[in-house]
Amino acid sequence: EGLRKAKSRLMEPLMQVDITTPEEYMGDILGDINGRRGMVGDLGERGNIKTISAQVPLANMFQYVSTLRSMSKGRANYSMKLANYDFVPPNVEEELKKGFVLETEED
Structure with a gap:
């Protein structure tokens, strides 16, 4: 409840x-990175290797x-x-909050 009142944000x-x-x-890998909420910063090449x-958020990098x-x-x-920390997008934060509320209500 205190977190809600403080209007804190999850990072x-x-x-x-x-x-x-x-x-x-390249195409498949770029599509997968985008699907993991990744932000591509640079594309390059070294000979015939791209x-x-x-x-990418750590939570989306497992496996x-x-x-x-x-x-x-x-x-x-x-x-x-590790690059840095950033705020979780609002839609993802809402899903996480719902899960947290359900878990705390069960306790």
């Missing part, structure tokens, strides 16, 4: 995700290695590190 960790992939998998730099391997037939790689 989430954003990860810096750097991906290297053969060109033929690079993608994006920020990403399996997804990336599946999409690229094991040919893409990625690295991930």
Whole structure:
């Protein structure tokens, strides 16, 4: 109740995700990043390998290695590190609040 009265906002960790992939998998990987609420910052290339730099909420990165391997037939790689924290979008925050209210009512 105190959080509601204070009109606090929920923040989430954003990860810096750097991906290297053969060109033929770029479209699928970019679509997947967008589906994870990621924001692509930079696209580049190193020879015939393409690079993608994006920020993605940590909550949406679980099991990403399996997804990336599946999409690229094991040919893409990625690295991930903490970039910063940002406010959770209002629609996601509302869903989280509903879950929290249900859990606290059950206790």
